[in-house]
Amino acid sequence: MDTNNFITIGIDFGTSSFCSGGYSGRFSIIENDNSRELLNFLTKKPVEEANFSFGAISEEKIRSNLKDIVFDYKILLAKDYDEIIRENLERMPFHLEKSKQNRVRIILGNNSFEPEQILALFIEKIKDLAEKKFKKTVNSCVITVPCCFNNSERQAVIDSVNIAGIPNVSLINDNTAVATTLAYENKLIKGKNILIFNLGAYYLNLSICDIINGCIYIKASSSFPNMGGRKIDLTMARYLFKNTQNIDFKSENDKKKFFQILIFECEKAKIKLSYSDSTDITIMSILPNDQDFNATLSKKNFDEINEELFSKYLEHVQDLLNRINLKKDDLGEIIMVGGSSRIPKVRDLLSEFFSKNVNLSQNASEAVAFGAIIRAGFLSKQKLTSNNGYCYEEISSNNYFLNITMNDEEKFCLKKHWFENLPVVKNIDFYLKNQNIKFKLQLFEQEKLIWSKNFSGQVERGSFTLNVENNGIVNIDIKLLSNASKIELVNDEKKYCLSNDKKEVLSKWITEIKKQQEKKIQIQTVKNSIESSCYSLKQWLDGTFCQSSSEYYVLSKQLDDSLKSLKEKSNFAEIDEKLKYLEIIRQSVKNEKDTWSSLTCLRLNINVLIFKLENLQNLKDDNFERLERLKNYQKKLVLNEIISDNNELNKIIKDVYNDKEYIEQVILCQVYSLFESFKNDKKISGKNFVKICKKINIENCADKKNLEGKLKSILGSDLFEEIKSTESFSSLWNLI
Template identity: 25%
Template sequence: MDDLVIGIDLGTTNTCVACYRNGMVEILENSEGGRLTPSWVFFMKNSALPPIVGQCAKRMVHTLPPNGIYETKRFLGKSFNAIEETLKYFTFNVENKLGSPVIKIERDNYTQELTPQEISSLILKRVKKDVEDKFGHKVEKAVITVPACFNTTQREVTLAAANEAGFTVLKLFNEPTAVALSYFFKKEDANDGYALVYDLGGGTFDVSILKRTATNIDIICVDGDTQLGGKDFDNLIVDYVCEKTEHYDWDPKQNRRKMCRLQNICEEAKIDLSVGEETSIILDGFVSDQEIEIELEREEFELKAHTLIERTINIVERCLKNSQIKKNQIEHVILSGGSSRIPKVQKMLFDFFARNTLRKFVHLDECIAEGAALQAAMLATNATQKIEKLVMTDVVPLSLGIGAWPDRMNFVIKKGAPIPTRKSIRVETIKHEQTTITFKIFEGERLNIKKNYYLGSLLLENITPAPPGQCKVWVTFTIDHNGVLDVKAKEQRSNNSKELTVRYTRGRHSESEIKDALVDAEKNQKEDESFDTFSKRKLYLLQYCEAVKYNLRILNLIEEYQEVYSLCKIIQTKIKNIHVDNKSELDNLISEAERQCVPIVKNREFKNMPLSQ
């Protein structure tokens, strides 16, 4: 059983764990018996005592607010400037350290510094211990969910936190995709077609459009906002309470203990307004010995929340536009995340789609973990986790390739290729006795690498010296289930090879950035065609001059044809600076080189000459 794979929803507000075994998904309770573990960590003043994680940490935060840490998923992989505006609502200390947020906690006579990654790791360690206590053996493999709009850095930090906690992550799974998997697994009779997942969680908002067939779920488009979630709705009520009580000359944002209490009260008020038309916010002991009661109607709350909800609808609309799918093609709108319970959210979605397509989970807070558990079972080797109902297919959103001289994109994996995938291309040396090749890796659709995204570079050294074009290297791109791109360059005639791992994920760019890149390539197709012709002729001239120099050298003719040899060297220097707009200059150089060299090439029967472009 030590190869059991679990699914973890590492949430902003709560963390949930599930496991698929023997044909069913089971939510794994924590040591306190709860199905959800609050993503809270509390540090005792005594530094000899270990941190407390979960429900107990959330309860104890009132005793020492600065030492209760929560919702740090919002900080993962972000700069301090990106989160600074939201810090006024937090009751612990976050400071700027070299541009990154660092949490500072006072313990005994020293200050402890922790990163958001370390907080996530502590939460995952607690989860791991609870799961292992339940099963009675080690559990080290997991699928962990992340917002679809998480970028590369945020995903890397999540992976690092999981590794620190002792997990081997088989896959980082996009949250809305996990929701869709859970939904369709339960609804075997659901119609085929397009589905849209609307996932409004505690700290992030995600949208995903998927296509369901009998055995597959294909991801079509993703979008979202990592700074929009249920916490923002809570903060609207916090601000409302502060406005209503400002004549008492108090500011709970300056009193951390009161702020903690107020946040919990406002969160409860939001939940009350999802089932009732009005609620009372009672502040007992906040101002002297007075009890203050503030009435809040659902209509007033919805008016305040309208801008936030509208932001989510705009993202839904953008996702549809980018996917080129019409509203009436969506057969299912699947709701996920606790804040999707807000009636105004559901009404605005209903009005937007103008049809009864809304689908709700009974347990909105658990469906992501359930989907993660199903994905975990698909990757597991444990016999009890065998699953055959559905297959998840993600695709490469933008093409991947290597830069070749002169600034030309050699495409290796084309956009739309299913993940996982593996492709190879063959590259030849250009210069005589060349011993190194640098492979620059790019993502994008343009032929000119300068107009694509640079991902990294790989240097292959000590390659076998050979005539121009005679040493061949195979470059292989492999993308695994986890969105990790491995690039390997191997010399064809030897075991000389080099590898590079690039953290490549669908979340590297927002869906709008991906769409912009595709539109840019389409709009500039003629420019790319012109660059294609230009770059091929430029490469031809470089190779032609290199081949002439090589033949003069091996035939001992340099002294006899010194003028031609020098001309080739001069041309090779000149062409490096010729821009695509200077085609006539390139044509003149080609004409000059061929006029001087062709007679010698024919008379002396030069070898390895490139074909004319």
């Protein structure tokens, strides 16, 4: 395998946004629509299943389409349905449903989706952007997760990345990624007892680590959900919502809609209050009778509203210090990262708590992402400018207990404690008399039962192993004397994770979605090309023909019909065929310069005849036949094929010309072209025009007096008499 054709990318999987990148000679962030972040909003558009849009949403979409917009789905991964409803119903306007396994499913339009499906769609989007940027195939990635993510949540992230078509996945804790960035940059003055305070959109991540000689040693880590920016927004919205209690909303839905929009506006206000003393919140025409909602928040109000939450941050910091027996004075550096770390009050509280300035040197939004990208560079064996950060010791902040019962008596318990370095392997060997034993295995995460297995057999000796991998994934190994087998914590045995069959179905679904999206892009490209050709031909038409001529009318209508068909998503092949015909006419005129070829004139006349026949009110059977044959001739002319059956063609044209009004219009088209050419530097010679008229069999079939009157009305008597005296006109007139 040529590794030069592949790349490993790093992804910061945040609650509110993704930030991703790779290393290909230098570190690069993968941009989306000129933004260094891909906002974590997915909008399901109607009609097509594959019609999703990613990223930022407008206020108009929030007002009109809020229930078809998914966000914060990160906190739905591998969660109990009832738990999600209790904690997050207020801020999730989209519908949720409960599966048979008590899993959460997201309702968008008429479809329901697993949270892993939504994540997989975003990962596939990032993968596509990365492959376009680096011109390489993404075959592996490093993706960040909070250290509190349990076994099921970690497996759900891995499953989602696999479903998106990336086979190799490495998980790294958010704050370990920050430590990797710190180690690689090597700018810290004090490398021992570094506190990383990472306040994101949903999680507060805390870690204490040492960085010595470029190596990272994580000592303790804790994550706390529902403590970040989203919680702050919700607290502000609740506070402001109290002022609307006396407002009579038309329906409960209107009330909920207002509250959801208010949460979004509070997020904007929170950002403004990071650099200003006060801000106004205005939501136009959102209240009954199209009234506006108006409120003003000062920085002091903001701090008071969130005082209780902010004080909890310090409690969690103190608790982490206590658990590893550190004092506040023992800390070397206090590193603040995460979008919500920009809040001035939070910075001030930490500075006061530790009696020292916090370190704000890191990019609050990208420190985690760069750590993942650096780790991706190491894993793909890229030649980085430094090896700092390559060596690190990870820990798991989750406790695991494997209880082993034999014949209803508890015999063994394998324990993985807080803050043990990964990987963790706990093993017990046992020896028994050869007897029939009933085994019951129960795996607890913290105090929650997440897996159990019952089996029996004739056993003499064996072993049980509890293995927690670097990814934080738990495996159970069971080996017996007469039957050695490895039993993993596979998905169909885990309550909240996808089965292997389900993952395979979703992988095919993602592949089909990608094909539909690629087809959509191809169609749009063709549409844009055809539309450009239409406008180009329209410009040519305006500069070549007189707008009152039949040629202009017919050709212009074809262009207008083509543009209309594009908007109606008609058959592009049919539109393109029409445009090929028009393009041939344009090229014929351009190449002939002084004269039109008889072939070009024939194309025009056939086109006029088809147009007229299609618009006859009473189209008889014989005219239907003529119409079909004329269309066949038209196709041949588009392909520049020679028409061998000229006699049949002449007969059709002559038959159609038997209608007197029809004759006059078609001949007028040709005559007027002649007169226009005289007016415009004589581009078409009268002699050549007579030759063309003979070619298409325009013979004595018109009322000269009636036609003469029309020509005089169009050209004016003086110009008509001047042209009528020419030899060319006399030749033409003798034909009619």
